[in-house]
Amino acid sequence: MRKQNPARKKNNNVLIGICGSIAAYKTCELVRELVRRDIRVKCVLTESAEKFITPLTLQTLSADRVYRSMFDEEYSYDPGHLSLAGWADVIVISPATANTIARIASGFADDLLTSVVLSAVCPVLICPAMNSNMWLNPVTQENVQTLIKRGYRFLGPEEGALACRENGIGRLVPTGKITGRIISILAGK
Numbered sequence: 001m002r003k004q005n006p007a008r009k010k011n012n013n014v015l016i017g018i019c020g021s022i023a024a025y026k027t028c029e030l031v032r033e034l035v036r037r038d039i040r041v042k043c044v045l046t047e048s049a050e051k052f053i054t055p056l057t058l059q060t061l062s063a064d065r066v067y068r069s070m071f072d073e074e075y076s077y078d079p080g081h082l083s084l085a086g087w088a089d090v091i092v093i094s095p096a097t098a099n100t101i102a103r104i105a106s107g108f109a110d111d112l113l114t115s116v117v118l119s120a121v122c123p124v125l126i127c128p129a130m131n132s133n134m135w136l137n138p139v140t141q142e143n144v145q146t147l148i149k150r151g152y153r154f155l156g157p158e159e160g161a162l163a164c165r166e167n168g169i170g171r172l173v174p175t176g177k178i179t180g181r182i183i184s185i186l187a188g189k
């Protein structure tokens, strides 16, 4: 079980990790919903996520800079991954790809998002989105079970129409459900 610190004073700080999924555009709405509720949001993009969504959009919606690289010389003298992990009251990975789920389950820390997650002691909520075969593949299912045993929380995926023009499990859960879960985690539930 990973170390967690539920007693830490909460400031309504939500760090959103965005991965390279076609569902990445839905994160814009999530950021808006959270900001509308006076929740402070910082976004971390994987390199692949930038193929799907621009830092400019997220920076504008979150009213903060967007974090993209471990080796960011503009970002003060702190190691970015440690200060971001310390800042967050909850980390939400949405959409979470099969790749990032596998890398977190294996303890990778070779990009900013996985390094933040590895060093975080706050709750981590993972909202997967992917093709049904990727989700149902035993290796993904084992990775998910490993993470659940370690105390990571999952929301979704749901069944429905997928971007690959199939119907099945793999759809990102609706923004309202993710917002609701974040609020209940911030409330200590």
Ligand SMILES: Cc1cc2nc3c(=O)[nH]c(=O)nc-3n(C[C@H](O)[C@H](O)[C@H](O)COP(=O)(O)O)c2cc1C
Pocket: 018, 019, 020, 021, 022, 023, 046, 047, 048, 049, 096, 097, 098, 099, 100, 101, 129, 130, 131, 134
């Ligand atoms: C058009 C397109 C859509 C994709 N959508 C998904 C997706 O929804 N879920 C997923 O797990 N991978 C998806 N991928 C594959 C990921 O982008 C790929 O595995 C990438 O390495 C993920 O990197 P990241 O986990 O660092 O963001 C997609 C790839 C392409 C080209």
